[in-house]
Amino acid sequence: MNKRFMAAMAVLCTAFSIAACSPSSEEKPVLIFSAIPDQDEARLMTRFNKVANYLSDTLDVEVRYVPVKSYSASVTAFRNNEIQLAWFGGLSGVQATQLVPGSYAIAQGVEDPQYVSYFIAHADTGLQPSEYFPEGIEGRSFTFGSKSSTSGRLMPEFFLREHYGKSPEEIFSRVGFSGDHSATIALVQSGAYEVGALSYQVWDRELAEGKVDPDKVRVIWTTPPYPDYHWVIRGDVEQKFGEGFADKVRQALLELDDRDVLDTFPREKFIPASNDDFLPILETARSLGLMD
Amino acid sequence: MNTTASGFRRTTLWLGLAGLLAFFIADISITTRDPGMELERISSGFISPDFFATEQIGSALGYTLSFAIQGVVLGFTCGFLLALLWRWRIVRAFSATIRAVHELFWGLLFLQVFGLSALTGLLAIAIPYSGIFAKVFGEFLEEADRAPALALTPRSDAFSVFLYARLPLVWQHMKTYGAYRLECAVRASAILGFIGLPTIGFHLETAFRQGDYSSGAALLYLFLGIILSIRWWFRPSLLPLWIAAALLWAPPRANYTEGALNRFFTEDIIPAPMRQHDWQWHQLTDWLSMLGQEQILPGLGNTLILGTAAMLLTGIIALVLFPLISSQFGNRFSRAGGHGLLVIFRTLPEFLLAFVFVLLLGPSMLPGILALALHTGAIVAHLSGRFTDSLTLRSDASGGLNRYAFEVLPRIYPNFLAFLLYRWEIIMRETAILGILGITTLGFYIDSAFSELRIDRAVVLIAAGVALNLLVDRISRSLRSHLRLRNALADQS
Numbered sequence: 191m192n193k194r195f196m197a198a199m200a201v202l203c204t205a206f207s208i209a210a211c212s213p214s215s216e217e218k219p220v221l222i223f224s225a226i227p228d229q230d231e232a233r234l235m236t237r238f239n240k241v242a243n244y245l246s247d248t249l250d251v252e253v254r255y256v257p258v259k260s261y262s263a264s265v266t267a268f269r270n271n272e273i274q275l276a277w278f279g280g281l282s283g284v285q286a287t288q289l290v291p292g293s294y295a296i297a298q299g300v301e302d303p304q305y306v307s308y309f310i311a312h313a314d315t316g317l318q319p320s321e322y323f324p325e326g327i328e329g330r331s332f333t334f335g336s337k338s339s340t341s342g343r344l345m346p347e348f349f350l351r352e353h354y355g356k357s358p359e360e361i362f363s364r365v366g367f368s369g370d371h372s373a374t375i376a377l378v379q380s381g382a383y384e385v386g387a388l389s390y391q392v393w394d395r396e397l398a399e400g401k402v403d404p405d406k407v408r409v410i411w412t413t414p415p416y417p418d419y420h421w422v423i424r425g426d427v428e429q430k431f432g433e434g435f436a437d438k439v440r441q442a443l444l445e446l447d448d449r450d451v452l453d454t455f456p457r458e459k460f461i462p463a464s465n466d467d468f469l470p471i472l473e474t475a476r477s478l479g480l481m482d
Numbered sequence: 483m484n485t486t487a488s489g490f491r492r493t494t495l496w497l498g499l500a501g502l503l504a505f506f507i508a509d510i511s512i513t514t515r516d517p518g519m520e521l522e523r524i525s526s527g528f529i530s531p532d533f534f535a536t537e538q539i540g541s542a543l544g545y546t547l548s549f550a551i552q553g554v555v556l557g558f559t560c561g562f563l564l565a566l567l568w569r570w571r572i573v574r575a576f577s578a579t580i581r582a583v584h585e586l587f588w589g590l591l592f593l594q595v596f597g598l599s600a601l602t603g604l605l606a607i608a609i610p611y612s613g614i615f616a617k618v619f620g621e622f623l624e625e626a627d628r629a630p631a632l633a634l635t636p637r638s639d640a641f642s643v644f645l646y647a648r649l650p651l652v653w654q655h656m657k658t659y660g661a662y663r664l665e666c667a668v669r670a671s672a673i674l675g676f677i678g679l680p681t682i683g684f685h686l687e688t689a690f691r692q693g694d695y696s697s698g699a700a701l702l703y704l705f706l707g708i709i710l711s712i713r714w715w716f717r718p719s720l721l722p723l724w725i726a727a728a729l730l731w732a733p734p735r736a737n738y739t740e741g742a743l744n745r746f747f748t749e750d751i752i753p754a755p756m757r758q759h760d761w762q763w764h765q766l767t768d769w770l771s772m773l774g775q776e777q778i779l780p781g782l783g784n785t786l787i788l789g790t791a792a793m794l795l796t797g798i799i800a801l802v803l804f805p806l807i808s809s810q811f812g813n814r815f816s817r818a819g820g821h822g823l824l825v826i827f828r829t830l831p832e833f834l835l836a837f838v839f840v841l842l843l844g845p846s847m848l849p850g851i852l853a854l855a856l857h858t859g860a861i862v863a864h865l866s867g868r869f870t871d872s873l874t875l876r877s878d879a880s881g882g883l884n885r886y887a888f889e890v891l892p893r894i895y896p897n898f899l900a901f902l903l904y905r906w907e908i909i910m911r912e913t914a915i916l917g918i919l920g921i922t923t924l925g926f927y928i929d930s931a932f933s934e935l936r937i938d939r940a941v942v943l944i945a946a947g948v949a950l951n952l953l954v955d956r957i958s959r960s961l962r963s964h965l966r967l968r969n970a971l972a973d974q975s
Contacts (some may be wrong), residue, residue, distance in 0.1 A: 229687040232697060234538045256598070259678030259687075262933040264595070271739045272597045285935060314515050320707045331513060337933045364513075366845045370691045381515025400695065403519060427510040464516070480934055482754055 198470045219430045220252045221245070221439075224268075225277035226261045228339070229392050244451050248442040251431060261338035265289065274427050275439065277455065280305075280340035280418040280471040285481065287465055288472070294465050299457030300471070303412060303420035303467070304445040308343045308393050309411040310378050311385045317410045323353050324411045331364040333383040335374050340418050340471065342371055346387035348474050349413050372396065379407045387413075391456070401430025417471060419455075420463045489965055490895055492877050497902075503795020504787045513844030514669070520693075521843050527695025533704075535697035536685045543704070545603070546681040548732035549674065550667035551724050552605025557667075558660050560608065563613020566644075568620030575618075582951035584914040584925070585670045587944055589895060590932050595739030603679045604734045607670055611663065618659055622652040657718060657912050665712055672705060673831060690837055704836070709829045751758075752833030752938040778946045781924035782916075785950060788847050788923055789910040792854040796909065797902050799859025800866060801891075804898075807867035810875065810890050815824065820867075827860035833915050840919065848924070850916040857912075858905050868897045899965065903958040910954050914947070924950070 223245070225238055238255040246253040256273060258264040261282045267273045268286045278286055287293050309324060310318040317326055335342025351359055358365045366383060368374040371392035378386040379402065393409065396402050421443060423436050443460045446452060454457065475481040536542070567573040589606035596602045631647040675683025682705055689698030718722065749757065780837035805811040807822025832853045840848030870890055879889050917925020924947045931940035 193688050227688075232535060232685070232694050233537065257675070257684075258598070259684060260933065261600070262935055263678040265935060267598060270594075270597050270742055271738065272737050289935065300972060312515060327840055331844075337930055340939065369918075369920065372692045376520055377845075380517040380520045380841050382513065382517070382840060389649060404514065406519070482936075 196329055218252060220254055221249070221275060221427070222254050222256055223275035223429065224258050224264050224273045224274045224280055226264050226279050227258060228389065229395065236468070240451050241454055244448060245439070245442055246288040249435075249447075258330075259464065261336055262293050267398075268293070268422070268424070269310050271424065271426075274424045274430075276422050278418070278420060278422050279338075280468055281338055281344045282340075283422050283472075283476055284468050284472040284475060285338075285418050286422050287468075288481065290424060293422055293477040294425065295420045295422050295463040297460040298420040298438060298463035298467070299455060300459050301361070301457060302418045302420060302463075304415040305341060306390050306415050307346050307413045308390050308409045309346070309385060309387050309413070310375070310393070310407055311410045312378055312381050312383075313408065314381065315384050317385070319410050320406065323349070325383050328354065328361050329363055330384040331366070331382075332358065333366040333368045333374055333377055333386040334358075335366070335367070335371050335386075335388050336369050337367050340416075341389035342374065342387060343367070344465070344471070344474060344478065344480065345416050346414060347478055348434060351478070353442075368399050372401075375407065376400060379403060384433070385410075395456075417467050420468065421460070429475065470474050487892075490899065491901065493961060493965060497797070498794060500790050501797075505794070508787045508791050508847045509588070510848040510851070511844070511846050512521060512848065513846065514842060517842045523693065523836065524695050524841075528699040530696055531700035531703055532696035533700040535694065536689070536701060537684070538680075539682075539704070540680045541873055542680060542685055543708070544731045545600075545679070546668060546675075546683075547672045548728040549600070549603035549607055549679070549681060550664065550733060551728040552604045553611060553671065553731070554660065554667045554719075555725055556608035557615050557663075559609025560612035561617075562619055562656075562717070563723050564612060564616035564625060565619035565828035568616070568623065568673075573616070574620070577613040577616040578952055578955060579613070579948055581610045581617070582911065582948040582955075583610060583944055584911055584947075585674060586677055586914060586918070587928060587940075587947075589674050589679065591937075593677065593937055594750060594937060595736075595738070595742050597739070597742075598678055598680075599735060599737040601634040601731040601734045601736040603671065603681070603732070606674055606679075607667055611667065614866070615660075615663070619652070619656060622655050623648065623892055626630070626651040660854075660911065661712075661716065664716060665709060668709060668712070669829070669831065673833070673915070676833065676915075686761070687833070689782045690834060691886065702830075703725075706826065706829055710825060716788065726764065744912070746937070751941045753938045753942070754936070770942070777927040777939075777943060778924075781927045781943065782923075782946060782950055783911060785913050785923040785925075785947075788850055788854075788913055788916070789954075791847070791908070792851045792858070792913075793902065793906050794911050795851060795855035796905065797857040798896075799855055800862035800898065800902070803859065803863035804867040804870070805886060805890075808870040808890070810870050810885060824860045824864050824867075827856050828864065830857065831915075832857045832912055833919065836916055836919050836921070845920065846919060849911065850919075853916070854909050854912060858909055862898070862901045864903060865901045866894055868893050869897050900962055903962050906958050907951060907955045910951055935940065 207452070223242070227234060230237065234257045235255070242253045242255045256267070261279060264273070264276055264278065265282050265285045268276050269289045277285065283295060287295065309327070311327070313427055315330065317324060334346060337343060348357055350361060354361050364383070366377070366378050371388040374386040374388045376391065377383050390412070393402070423439060429434050440462065444462065445447060446460060472481070553802070564573055564577055585606050588609050589602060592602040592605050607767055615728070624646065630651065631643050632646055634643055671681050672683040675685070676682040676683065676687045682701060686698060686701045689695070689701060715931060739870065753766060753769055755761050755769045769954065807817055807824060809817070813821070835853035835856060836849045839852050843849055873890065873893055875885070879885060913923040913926035914928070917923045917927070918929045921928065924943060926945045928940050928947070931937070
């Protein structure tokens, strides 16, 4: 018994000491970035490691990608300096720049100043595609996507409030948050909800991949355009990686023309962006009471 | 007549009425139209699991086990220390409070300070588990026979008395309970993946949410495999090795940034109106009453309704299912099948059950009630069924339905009721997960507060949840002691 006890203690002590002094990677600064998980999450690592490799080669520093589970987790990680660079949605981006003084938007996709959401409906509702705000959705059940999604929640809610002058809970018989654009499609397709709103990109992709049954669910309205996704960087990267580093990152993103890497986002190319481009999002978030 | 049996009847009647009332108030409409296509995709996923679709599945398994083992060991130790001070009310209140907060919410709180790190995973499990261990160990010690300690000479020092005359009486129970908790911890550790820690739940939730049922099914099979095989790979003698491996795989370090802790206490959790320099009391009371009316009251109400309805259904499911594994009924094969069924239902995370039910039945409270009741019902059925194995019936006892109704049920009813009442509190706690799925329990509002990065609101809402849990715990305990069920329960655990 005693011998066994001693042996066990020895194993434990060794483990503790190794655990306590295993080398931390402090010697060389590493740029860590993340992206909000908005689609094709099963292959996040494969997709974004390509981006990490590209940035690493171009910037000549080690760049690593860490996956995050939710929009808010990416903002929290950015705030805690666990990540220094992030591909945010409109709302998460302004949350991040508000929480981290000195951080700013550096680039956005060429598509992003004109992003739209689709309203989709189950075929049994009889709702038809319409160029104007779809009449006849009030009183039905409705699902948003993630609570912090710009295209799946913030802007759809804004347009709903603008049209009806009341909150979604007052407009619809039931309001849900599916948590995800793909889940929104699944829930409306199964008829669990009658109407939903989501990012046009996810809809187009899933339609192309044959995951959508056009006899069951269809797009009934396209919202007016609004600014959405963008890259945000922390202001204090300059102290860690040297003067002018943020500009180098911006340049690397703007010059990116590798189709394979761009398809990760998916974007045609990146163009410059600044915090001011997303002021409308900030104001919308405040007017909906999602930010103080 | 005021007999023991009449006490049980009355309690059952009241619990049943409460459950029926909850069902009556609850929104349980079925709104879905054609779940056929989704159902087909789910079942074809389960028939053709894809074990290679998930990235870093090995590392996810490693983290799942590491957090669970470290969490249980730390929780066991702290819980034991707290149990030594069990006679103090403040210790009991403290333990009750820390275990009333769901692991997910502890995780979300630590995420703000320690980031996505091993320390966050460890603490999210160890803290609530300390509270649970403290309670169980405290009650073990309270109920253990005091005669050996009293027989020692009065000059013996307190430490020796404890070590030689108190601890040996309960040590075996403590070990058994610790091993049982490891199974729960593996489940909890997996669930922590839902908020972003790199455990198997991270990928499991993603796969189901994205409709990737083949890889989801593969992950679920792996998860079930780990839980079911615990008794083969986990032996007390191997514990030091497992702890060492867990520490090496996931050294409990934080991703800590300078000042995050300070910011958390002096900024994040301070109610928003109080962060202005010249704030007034009425702003704070406005803020609190807004939170109370828009979130706390509806959240608490829905949690209570959903939890009470789920409790009634749990009881019914358990009463129907326990004969499946009881040695008083069926044969070897039916019992093996019954065991398999119960194990699967109690191991499947409620979250996944609820997710599938939402697709099938539409969004109401029904999916949540069903998910909680199936999961908990399987646990209560298992405990009750096992208890029937110790009954000795007369050799000419009747069979079939008569045996069930007149021989077995009356004998195990007190235990059944004790398990059910004990689980009631846990059901309330688990409604938290359903909130994340969008069912408007208190958990829904807490999840919203975290996703809006409003930690101040989250903390107030969590406190409201703690209050509800303490209240339910109180009711369930006074019912149990009223019916003198306490000892019956301790015998089982």
